[in-house]
Amino acid sequence: MLAWVTIDRQHKPYLSPIFARAIHKGSWDEYEQAYHTFCVVLNESKDRLVTVDLYQNTDKNSEVHVVVIDTDMSNWVPKNQYYGSMDFLAKYDPEEISAQISFQDLKRCIEIGNNFKYEEVREVKDKKDIADLMEASFNFHDAHINKIDTTKDEISILFDKSWGSQIKLKFKGDIDYQINADEANDNYWYDLSVFFRGNYVYLCDEEDVDFYKGDGVSTFFIEVRNYIIV
Template sequence: MYAWVTLDKDRPPYLSTIFARAIHKGNWGKYEEGYHEYCVVLNENKTKLISVDTYQKGDKNIEVHIATVTADMEHWVPKKYYGSFDFLKKYDPETLSSTISQVDLQKCIEIDRDYHYQEWHEIRTEKDAEILLDLSGDFHDAFIDELDVNKDQMIIKFGKAWGIQMELIFDGNPTYKLDPDIDYYTWWSDCSLIFDDGYWYLCDLPEVKSIPKKSEDLPSMYFAGRRMRYRILPGCYESAAERKPRNIKIVDNR
């Protein structure tokens, strides 16, 4: 796994491999324990491991300090969200950063150094689509800042929410639908991402299996193109909860 790490407002975000992810020990309630998640990553100088709480209490709301950009679990045990690199399973994640041996630390540094970070990711398969939805939290609380479209390409820039800022590009006869009569239509609560009739569709409704042929049956908001790619940028210090709904900035040159 690889992520943007934001330590505080005075230091810029940086990229690091996630070497372990776990929940702090404690008697947490079912809906509370997720907010006690932490990740073990390299420090800014890539010289030692540090433990960073994913969710931290800010001045007005929760800040997300770890924004995962890839979820590769090839060397991860167990093959689940919480776990660690296989060679680190002998350590307690809670004390990993302070108890790791010099040999294993050097291995961590080398893994991070050799990682090839790919900024843009293309959606080619259903698995790719599932990964994007997992990384974005199904676009929950996401809202669109800008939409720029021409006959060949459509660029969508989302505002910052839950520690990330998404950018999407649809190529190949892009199209979209927005319904200005629906309140807060720039905000999302859930979504579906499907491939139908040669196009990738991202729409603001859950569990959509296919796109209706009649225009009146279409989702209230969707974006589509023959090809789709995305990138995830850090967005720790500005969340959807702090932003008021507003109109999307639209540039349509089709």
């Protein structure tokens, strides 16, 4: 897993692998749990591990400080995006990794942090790419379409910044889309479903949709696709 990390308001975002992710110990109900999620990442200098809460300033206007852009958990134990760690760190309590990690394990973390592959422009080709897009955008929850630019064979969709990231979708090829008339004034997408049908990828402003219904839901169906987190 790879993420943009912002330690706090005084720091700029930087990239780091996520080495562990869990929920702080406590008596949280199902709703509260998500707001007590933390991630173990490298610090800005990439010389030690630090624990960063996913959400901060939760008593006022929640801010997302860890934006996951790669959901690969092939080397995680268990393979659970809400609780787990890279396999060689499974011997540690996630809340204690930063303080208790051995020199050899820290060295390995630093090596991983210095060798990850970052792609600014992400292409959507399969279900893994969809999972990455949905994670980076928080499922486009509360997303607001800022601008749509179209040409004969290209469309660019810029969303306002929401939940820690700003997404720009850019497509070329065989393009079509429709915007719900009710959204002409606000263009808010409260949730999003993304799925493949034939050579097309569908983006629908509705949760848990896996087919195109054509019933007024805002929908983009595009053949060639990529996106940038700006």
